[in-house]
Amino acid sequence: MRKKKGYRKAKTDNVIVCRCEEITEAEIRAVIRAGYHSLEEIKRILRTGMGHCGGRGCLKVIARLIEEETEIPVSSQKFPTSRPPLKPLPLGLLAGYKNEQGNR
């Protein structure tokens, strides 16, 4: 049995794709249709990938949406650079400050 291409179509396009910034599939498709065909541009316009997860949750889905809308295959799309610290860390911890118990 062949795997069905693309994601299962939801009944609505109000599905949230970027959970950190609460961006829906419809919003992303609208930006792609406005002529923005790269993950970097969409990131700058909608903030997708700029939240807590750093794009782990949404970028692949958005890449698929770009492929569906523009026929630019996921494999030839450029993904934004992953930025340190990868997992959000408190300023105080990075600064080496100690808490009241003397722990870092």
Next chain:
Amino acid sequence: MSRGTADAVVIGGGIIGAATGYYLARQGLKVVLLERAFPCAGSTGRCIGGIRAQFTHDLTIRVMLESIKMFQELDEELGVDIEWYAGGYLFLAFDEQRKQSFLQAIEIQKRYGLKVEFISKEECCRIVPGLNAEGLLGGAWCPTDGQANPFKVTYGYLEGIKRFRGEVLVCQEVKRINVIGGKVVSVVTADGNEFFTPVVLNAAGPWAEDVGKLAGVDVPVKPDRHEALVTEAVERCLEPMLVDYRPDGCYFVQHYGTGHFIGCYTPVPIVPGHNLDASDEFITEMPRRMVRLLPKLALVKVLRHWAGSYEMTPDGNPICSGTPVEGFYVSAGMSGHGFMFGPALGKLMAELIVQGRSTIDLNEFRLDRPWTKAEAMK
């Protein structure tokens, strides 16, 4: 490979190219903007979005007063919420020498009507609740300075270019600028696309020197690395941009619309070259400096850390100028202030290109100046 014509070709899709392209298009020119990668891929997309008129160079102060006026009305002009907010800028003085240099700067700034004053340590603490004021002598405070969203502004201008029938082309690196008889004739991209035009604007930011060379013009712009970080969004607790000029100081602001803290510092010594590597030093040093200044931030989490280029000129002031090549213009070398200069310099450069003169004379930013009047509040 294709051929096209334009009244003006703008090289660079950052704030300077976008804004200048917009005001050229608004004057009726057919604009083609060529961007090497994607809009905001260079310095604009890496900046922290501060906007201030607190400078020491007379022309910079005048340009910034105009720019701030334009930021205030930009939502309406572009039809987007650019997230402008006048939270002010507070420059902190921790030693007598710094205090004196701020007092001198304030004297110059007041000549141009800027609402700026030197305030006491107590007033600093009132404006910034929770500020660690140990050793603080006071600060230079201007409540009309502010912040906006660099992406919103730049993309707003680019959409505006399209509305005025211009074109914005991404992934178009300029490889050749054809000059015949001392005049610009055409621009050729890596894909072999050629655009015939009487006007070319070099708005290539940290790459301005390379683009200048294509037309045989020496543009003394050298990039150096700055790093920045952004935290998660939290409840609003900081109004102004805080600037700490100590050798181990930093500057940061809380984004008004979203609540993220965003900030950076100028490394000592500087890190020359177009280097976009994020360093281990910054990711520990910047939090230390931020938490030292505002201890209540200790539990706020860092989301991301990145690097970008300041594009420095010998005197730290921009180059906005015609060149010995007819039709070839430069608007680059913003020396860390391109985003805030964007609206005003965009409009003024468009005037210079179309009318031959601008409403604020940009002569002091010309390419062949002596580079002696350095900016003190970099």
